[in-house]
Amino acid sequence: MRLEEHLAGCESDLKELVLRIGEVSKTISKGFASRQSHSDTHNVYGEQQMALDKWADEVLIADLRDSGIVRHLASEEQPDIIEFENATGNLGVVLDPLDGSSLIGVNLAVGTIVGIYRGNVLAPGREMVSAMYVLYGPLTTLTYTVKKGVHEFVLDDDGQFVLQEENIRISDGKIYAPGALRKNYLEGHLKWIEALEAEGYKIRFSGSFVADVHQILHKGGVFTYPGFVGKEQGKLRLLFEANPMGFIVTEAGGATSNGKVDLLSIQPNAVSQRVPIYIGGKKEIEMIEKLNSEV
Ligand code: F6P
Ligand code: MN
Numbered sequence: 001m002r003l004e005e006h007l008a009g010c011e012s013d014l015k016e017l018v019l020r021i022g023e024v025s026k027t028i029s030k031g032f033a034s035r036q037s038h039s040d041t042h043n044v045y046g047e048q049q050m051a052l053d054k055w056a057d058e059v060l061i062a063d064l065r066d067s068g069i070v071r072h073l074a075s076e077e078q079p080d081i082i083e084f085e086n087a088t089g090n091l092g093v094v095l096d097p098l099d100g101s102s103l104i105g106v107n108l109a110v111g112t113i114v115g116i117y118r119g120n121v122l123a124p125g126r127e128m129v130s131a132m133y134v135l136y137g138p139l140t141t142l143t144y145t146v147k148k149g150v151h152e153f154v155l156d157d158d159g160q161f162v163l164q165e166e167n168i169r170i171s172d173g174k175i176y177a178p179g180a181l182r183k184n185y186l187e188g189h190l191k192w193i194e195a196l197e198a199e200g201y202k203i204r205f206s207g208s209f210v211a212d213v214h215q216i217l218h219k220g221g222v223f224t225y226p227g228f229v230g231k232e233q234g235k236l237r238l239l240f241e242a243n244p245m246g247f248i249v250t251e252a253g254g255a256t257s258n259g260k261v262d263l264l265s266i267q268p269n270a271v272s273q274r275v276p277i278y279i280g281g282k283k284e285i286e287m288i289e290k291l292n293s294e295v
Pocket of ligand 2: 096
């Protein structure tokens with residue numbers, strides 16, 4: 001089944017948006033080889049942008065502006081929320097145009113992450129109406145939810161997104177993907193990591209958040225980029241990374257947390273807000289919240 005048919009029962013503006021992002025992702029997937037260099041600019045987080053980060057950002061923003069259905073847009077590569085004043089629709093989009101882009105040079109999987117709101121994007125993640133990501137690996141896959149299950153499509157040899165797996169439920173597996181340096185772990189986090197290791201969890205951390213969470217979704221376990229000594233809010237971004245991926249994993253029967261509360265319940269106070277991230281199975285998320293409540 002093709003993506004367009006799968007979206008048949010969905011609200012028309014959401015359907016159009018998911019399809020549009022799918023089309024743009026096909027363009028992005030063909031543009032990697034010639035844009036591997038670093039640019040001379042940094043984003044608001046002080047990270048050096050790749051030519052690809054800027055290009056993916058530009059093509060996505062241009063398309064969403066043209067769509068007329070998106071009014072508010074926040075991108076990880078932009079300092080402020082953009083408002084398209086000529087829009088007739090009122091969708092709000094949060095965007096990490098190319099997550100994991102520093103891995104392009106070593107040919108590991110990277111992805112585009114998108115969260116969709118009705119209206120304002122500076123809202124708790126649980127107010128999202130849809131979230132999706134495209135993973136550019138050996139396969140290009142598109143995973144989406146409109147709160148009716150989580151579904152994955154693969155770009156086939158004819159350039160069409162066709163159904164690969166419907167109603168994905170997070171598995172019960174023993175993988176952990178831990179960011180940050182162990183010597184800087186905070187107390188509750190260290191206890192939790194030690195508990196996972198004692199239970200035989202295997203480490204899998206590529207440095208591409210979207211790819212690492214995708215693996216957890218399929219194989220079970222947990223991804224974390226915690227707060228740590230000197231950076232208690234961690235590295236990753238609430239709006240662009242944590243919320244959309246956390247929303248998808250939660251829809252698939254998992255959970256997400258900042259180590260204390262559900263990430264999706266947090267009211268953001270800035271577009272650039274960072275947050276400690278835990279995304280994965282319910283039991284791993286319950287365990288970190290319990291251990292943190294005891295320290
Ligand atoms: O977008 C930031 C990011 O590249 C994520 O994709 C990834 O999980 C993380 O940073 C890796 O950070 P580090 O290089 O500190 O392990
Ligand atoms: Mn990112």
